[in-house]
Amino acid sequence: MATPEKIDLYKLHKAEYVTPKKPVLVRMKPAQYLVIAGQGAPGGERFTTSIGALYGMAFTIKMTRKFAGKQDYAVCKLEGQWFMGEDATKVPQDQWRWKLMIRTPDFIGETDRRQAVARLLEKSKPREVEEVKLEKINVGTCVQMLHVGPYNREYETIAVMRAFAEKEGFTPAGPLHEIYLSDPRRVPSARLKTILREPVTKT
Amino acid sequence: MHIQQHFDEPLALDELAALACLSPHHFHHVFTGMLGESLASHIRRLRLERATWRLKLSRTSVINIALEARYETHEAFSRAFRDSFGISPTQYRQREGVGAQIAAPSGVHYRHDATPRGFWTTRRGEKAMTVTVKRLKPMRVAFMRHIGPYNEVRETWDRLTMFLGKEGLVGGDAQFIGICHDDPAVTPPDKIRYDACLTVDERFRPQDEIGVQAIAGGDYAVMTHFGPYEKLSASYAKLLGEWLPRSGCNLRSTPCFEIYLNSPESTEPEDLITDIHAPLELTGGTDHGHA
Numbered sequence: 351m352a353t354p355e356k357i358d359l360y361k362l363h364k365a366e367y368v369t370p371k372k373p374v375l376v377r378m379k380p381a382q383y384l385v386i387a388g389q390g391a392p393g394g395e396r397f398t399t400s401i402g403a404l405y406g407m408a409f410t411i412k413m414t415r416k417f418a419g420k421q422d423y424a425v426c427k428l429e430g431q432w433f434m435g436e437d438a439t440k441v442p443q444d445q446w447r448w449k450l451m452i453r454t455p456d457f458i459g460e461t462d463r464r465q466a467v468a469r470l471l472e473k474s475k476p477r478e479v480e481e482v483k484l485e486k487i488n489v490g491t492c493v494q495m496l497h498v499g500p501y502n503r504e505y506e507t508i509a510v511m512r513a514f515a516e517k518e519g520f521t522p523a524g525p526l527h528e529i530y531l532s533d534p535r536r537v538p539s540a541r542l543k544t545i546l547r548e549p550v551t552k553t
Numbered sequence: 554m555h556i557q558q559h560f561d562e563p564l565a566l567d568e569l570a571a572l573a574c575l576s577p578h579h580f581h582h583v584f585t586g587m588l589g590e591s592l593a594s595h596i597r598r599l600r601l602e603r604a605t606w607r608l609k610l611s612r613t614s615v616i617n618i619a620l621e622a623r624y625e626t627h628e629a630f631s632r633a634f635r636d637s638f639g640i641s642p643t644q645y646r647q648r649e650g651v652g653a654q655i656a657a658p659s660g661v662h663y664r665h666d667a668t669p670r671g672f673w674t675t676r677r678g679e680k681a682m683t684v685t686v687k688r689l690k691p692m693r694v695a696f697m698r699h700i701g702p703y704n705e706v707r708e709t710w711d712r713l714t715m716f717l718g719k720e721g722l723v724g725g726d727a728q729f730i731g732i733c734h735d736d737p738a739v740t741p742p743d744k745i746r747y748d749a750c751l752t753v754d755e756r757f758r759p760q761d762e763i764g765v766q767a768i769a770g771g772d773y774a775v776m777t778h779f780g781p782y783e784k785l786s787a788s789y790a791k792l793l794g795e796w797l798p799r800s801g802c803n804l805r806s807t808p809c810f811e812i813y814l815n816s817p818e819s820t821e822p823e824d825l826i827t828d829i830h831a832p833l834e835l836t837g838g839t840d841h842g843h844a
Contacts, residue, residue, distance in 0.1 A: 360819070406724035413718025424818045469721040533815050533826065 357423035359453050369545045373495040373514035380488035383451040384408055386481050391443035400450050401428065403478035408452045410466040426453040431525045439505065460484065489549040493520065497546050500539035507546055520550035566739055576806035579793055581738040586794010590657060591738045598655050601637055602663035605653040608646045615642045684776045684796045686833065691770035694730060694750035695763050702742035709749045716763060717751055728752045729813040737786065769807055772833040781822035792831055805832040
């Protein structure tokens with residue numbers, strides 16, 4: 351099969367993903383994601399089912415296209431937006447609101463999504479697959495930094511990012527965005543790598 | 554030791570494995586893990602070491618010594634000899650002293666006058682090796698067989714995940730598993746059998762190229778391999794060659810398998826994580842307090 355080379359969105363938009371361990375400003379272009387929104391503690395039941403539904407949709411859409419001989423692409427890593435205001439430590443975990451997301455090429459459309467939902471329900475997968483949507487997200491200018499370590503120490507990295515933003519004349523506009531580079535089920539928490547991204551506006 | 558006494562016979566894998574009370578599946582990994590070199594290179598090295606004695610202690614022609622050492626031509630023998638000892642067989646014959654050794658991590662060398670006296674098991678690097686014994690339930694998997702070198706299994710995986718993916722069977726809690734039926738140290742690359750597998754429920758039926766098999770439940774020694782798939786064989790050598798002999802456990806004669814915990818598509822090779830599973834003989838009781 352002579353198919354064109356597989357698309358890797360992270361490599362294609364390298365400038366948005368290569369992140370040092372010190373804060374930098376990035377300008378994000380609008381991007382499409384498969385998303386599922388919910389509320390509850392990370393690792394809780396709702397959260398875990400949502401991750402399963404999101405990945406199920408991402409792979410089913412990709413493989414259906416690939417089987418049809420259309421442009422192949424890599425399924426990107428899991429990302430998440432968190433809606434807890436400025437200080438997450440003040441909100442109980444079961445009230446954390448989040449949107450889990452996987453960056454998806456622009457050529458994926460509503461037809462692809464609906465087909466995949468039908469296929470997955472036919473296979474008796476959890477109904478949450480119906481909640482997985484396509485969404486264009488445009489966050490504009492962000493401060494971004496690589497966080498290495500457990501998720502519950504992210505506030506340290508966020509503090510560094512906010513100090514940097516202030517110095518550059520920006521204020522945080524939220525929501526906080528995380529890109530999970532490591533698999534928390536396998537990687538020791540001290541070595542977890544996460545890109546933290548916070549949208550900002552000029553003060 | 555057996556190898557040195559039966560140097561000149563073609564060494565049958567089944568026979569060696571039986572002597573070591575190991576299944577042929579696992580013999581090579583255990584051998585490599587313990588001696589730090591493959592069986593083939595071990596034999597090649599000892600035959601060359603013996604040739605150094607023959608060159609000094611006999612008047613046999615170089616070509617005959619070459620043939621004894623299982624080289625087909627004088628040239629091939631001279632090249633291998635020079636690579637190992639830095640001089641040609643003829644130059645060596647004219648030199649002082651007798652017998653030479655090629656550096657080997659195990660310390661096993663050819664001895665003209667006696668059989669070797671044991672060996673050191675190797676410890677390459679002092680990286681922590683964590684092995685846990687887990688009792689697994691049987692798993693039902695859809696699979697596609699790959700026959701050929703390990704570095705070409707990607708293509709089989711692409712087809713398997715495409716066929717199952719469009720059916721909505723990839724993602725969620727499906728596990729990616731590779732069953733390794735052969736040992737690359739003994740099976741020629743084009744004959745290696747490898748099954749690319751994805752766990753499925755009882756409703757899945759075999760179709761076209763995709764079969765269904767059960768992976769046996771029971772006890773498994775599990776070691777996590779961090780890094781590129783090309784380096785998996787080093788971890789196998791550690792698990793089967795270093796951990797296993799010290800553990801007192803015995804292997805079952807079913808193949809080892811690997812569970813891939815992240816996707817090579819979106820992960821850098823250094824960050825790949827693979828759990829290697831080696832099947833252990835059931836110990837009978839319910840007590841499984843292995844360290």
